[in-house]
Amino acid sequence: MSIEAVIFDLDGVIVSTDEKHYQAWKKIADEEGISFDREFNERFRGVSRMDCLEMLIAETDKEYSAEEKKELATRKNNYYRDLLQSLDENDILSNVINILEGLKEKGIKIAVGSSSRNTPLILKQIGLDNYFDGVADGNQITKSKPDPEVFLLAAEKVGVDPEKCLVVEDADAGIEAAIAGGMKTVGVASASSNLKADLKLKDLSVVNIEDLLDV
Known part of the structure; x- marks a missing residue:
């Protein structure tokens, strides 16, 4: 057919916005004291933002409330959208x-x-x-x-x-x-x-x- x-x-x-995603997640990880590198970032490919966040915070013993998770996801997206401002047809x-x-x-x-x-x-x-x-x-x-x-x-x-x-x-x-x-x-x-x-x-x-x- x-x-x-x-x-x-x-x-x-x-x-390709991979680098911008990486930079935004890296900033969140650093702020939360979580070890994060490019190899870890590869696991996020094709995964939703909230699922990525769950994978990230699973690396720490800290307990996050639903509201805190929502705030972290929003913060990450704001960092990412700021980085997207430099994106163009090139x-x-x-x-x-x-x-x-x-x-x-x-x-x-x-x-x-x-x-x-x-x-x-x-x-x-x-x-x-x-x-x-x-x-x-x-x-x-x-x-x-x-x-x-x-x-x-x-x-x-x-x-x-x-x-x-x-x-x-x-x-x-x-x-x-x-x-x-x-x-x-x-x-x-x-x-x-x-x-x-x-x-x-x-x-x-x-x-x-x-x-x-x-x-």
């Missing part, structure tokens, strides 16, 4: 625009499926806020990946059946979510080693439109 829509995760696929990853333009020329619907509630801000910062046929993000869903909700919503927004959708993801949780939604998958970056991905790539700089749609 031919692909009629391609749904892209945002962070790590279209643009942060779009290699070959992404060529891929997006090529898909548009072929009449393939393009969408974003991201669990991040900062998706609208990120898309605005990189100049792609009115570019996609549909955007599903963390502001519109109740379940994070690996639940397929965000991808099913993206498919609905572009009016394409899930089995005719291809998802491009850099996190294992995203690959699992796409499979759960009945969609084909492309694993890039960290997800390029995921054995369940239909196509595995270092990044989008090493693929052309035909190969992408031939999954």
Whole structure:
């Protein structure tokens, strides 16, 4: 069955905000006296903010109330959003625009499926806020990946059946979510080693439109 829509995760696929996430979490960890490094940060890939926070505070004996956890998560997000102010179109990853333009020329619907509630801000910062046929993000869903909700919503927004959708993801949780939604998958970056991905790539700089749609 031919692909009629391609749904892209945002962070790590279209643009890299990994360093900004790391800096924000590192600042929170330092403030709380928790040891945190880049290796620890890798465990946060594709995981919701609150789940990341739970992983972080599990490293300390301190007990946090629900209100304190909420405050920490808000503080982290404020640090992150401040760092996003320096984001621009130069942060779009290699070959992404060529891929997006090529898909548009072929009449393939393009969408974003991201669990991040900062998706609208990120898309605005990189100049792609009115570019996609549909955007599903963390502001519109109740379940994070690996639940397929965000991808099913993206498919609905572009009016394409899930089995005719291809998802491009850099996190294992995203690959699992796409499979759960009945969609084909492309694993890039960290997800390029995921054995369940239909196509595995270092990044989008090493693929052309035909190969992408031939999954």
